[in-house]
Amino acid sequence: MTAGFFEAPRAAEFALRNVRVPATLAPGAVAPATQDGHLDVDIAIASGRIADIVPAGTIDVARGPDLRRSVVWPTFADVHTHLDKGHIWPRAANPDGTFFGALTTVMADRQANWNAADIEARFDFALRCAYAHGVSAVRTHLDSFSPQAEISWPVFAKLRDRWEGRIALQASSILAMDPFATGEGDRLADLVARHGGQLGCVTRLAGEDHVGVPANFDDYMTRVFELAEARGLDLDLHVDESGDPEARTMIRIARMAAKRKFKGAILMGHCCSLAVQPDEAIEATLAACAEARIDVVSLPMCNMYLQGREGGRTPRWRGVTLLHEMKARGMRVAVAGDNVRDPFYAYGDHDMLETFVQAVRILQLDHPMGDWPQAATTTPADIMKLPATGRIARGNPADLIVMRARSHSELLSRRQSDRVVLRDGMAIDTTLPDYRELDAIVGMK
Ligand SMILES: [Zn+2]
Structure with missing residues (x-):
């Protein structure tokens, strides 16, 4: 011991x-x-x-x-992780450290290796790290392209049972928006509902970067809302994860949620591009998000690792979204661990104290520290609907x-x-x- x-x-x-x-x-x-x-x-x-x-x-x-x-x-709550991807680095290193390098490397590894035994071993390893560091609640995204969803979600269910009482485990789907235009959207939403998960996707199309707003974005997103509403699901989305100022799906989602009077909770992760937009665009987006009661989680270590990376050029920005401005508007904001030792982030150990420490430095959550410690504890626990945690x-x-x-x-x-x-x-x-x-x-x- x-x-x-x-x-x-x-x-x-x-x-x-x-x-x-x-x-x-x-x-x-x-x-x-x-x-x-x-x-x-x-x-x-x-x-x-x-x-x-x-x-x-x-x-x-x-x-x-x-x-x-x-x-x-109090023990920590890590509201945004990817435990199905964790620790594949030795067999699937990111060739150049970019977002696109991560995307293609993970896709190849998933197709070659992600059977139930492979996922379970890495997932359980990750939970043991988190537990030893003092984390008591974890939400993971699960890559949910067909047929991966049918393999990964049962592993999640098994580990949720195994870890009951030690780590409260939640899961959200993640995949590109394209399948939501087909019958696959219904099948996936049913699978998510059966497992008590959150419905999630990335705000881009398959194989593409977060550049601009995808063609027919509103149609895809409407479908995601409809699928969630029909099953009473909450949403957990990967939004605008790039430094392209034209990547502006965040405001569209917020306005759609308000217009539809969406009853579920919406958590948005990343939202990096907001930080490089003009002030008027930022103001409009924050106003729409506050009105729609959007929660936001920043993933500071992963964002700083991937964003602004161009070979041989020193990065010029930190990659993180506008947590100070969001909190000032009364929005609930959290920080989380995201990827660990996979092509999206080469490092990490499922230690939310490390995440908090890095967040303080990257996002300047200090002088005064004020209530920022809540962003790694109370707030993510509230977002996970765990009132006695954090x-x-x-x-x-x-x-x-x-x-x-x-x-x-x-x-x-x-x-x-x-x-x-x-x-x-x-x-x-x-x-x-x-x-x-x-x-x-x-x-x-
Ligand atoms: Zn993520």
Whole structure:
């Protein structure tokens, strides 16, 4: 078992004394605040739940360790991942690091290798990484071209059952828009509904980049709305993932949702091109999205990796969408991990702390940090409709991450590899799975 920086009591009732919680992640807690927005508290745990959160120094010293102002976060929610693609890098490296290189490399690998056993091994490996890092909820997209959908969705269902109680697992379809013009759209929407998933697609046609607005876009998108409405499904879309200022499907989708009075939730991922559009276009899009109650998730590591990449030319922009402006308009905004060790992102480890740290740096979510910690915890949990996840509150499961750091500065400066993860009040084994386990599957020599 990997050693955390302290040994958590293995008892039904104990306390984490003298710890620090970001005030924004502990609704209802009342205690003296630090300059950088933490509350100094004692947390009482009983029968796997948070029994009380009181000012530091309140709880008797015999009831638990003095953690000397260590920071405690709730477990994370990762609302946008691709666990069916993860870890194929050794057998499917991106030849040039571009979006198009990713697209074609993944397509070839999918057709050659993605049987149920292959997907299950990589998917389960990914969940073990996420769990060890302190992630308790994950939504994955599943490549859902026929016949891949019939292979991948049953693997998801099996792993959702296997991981119940440890990681709340959700899934959304992802595929180009073309099949929605055929009977395949109905079959796929039925499959998604049967598995309790979200209906999703990318806002481009098969084999194309996110350049401009695809021909007949409104017809395709209308069909997606109709399929979702007929089955009461929410939407989870990959939108405008490029640096082309003419890629402007976001505003069209928002206006369509408002006009149709769409009752479901809509989560849009990426939305990169918005950041390179003129101010008037940005204003109009944000107004339409706020009115339609669109949620947005930014994927900062993947976006920075793919966007603005041209061989031999230094990238000139960060690739991320306008989270500050969206939040200022009252929209719910999150950050998520996206791809891990596949052609869309060569790196990553399903660690939402890393995602948050990178997001802070790439999107400047600091000075002040304010309520941005919610973007990796409370907000994605709310988007996933998990009201007891991603926040530290009395009565919630004691799903907590205790870190040696005492401030945002210390937290964001080191990896926190010795973090202690409590699930239902018990310290879990935070040993990460060994890459060697996947060698036979991904062809690592
Ligand atoms: Zn994605």
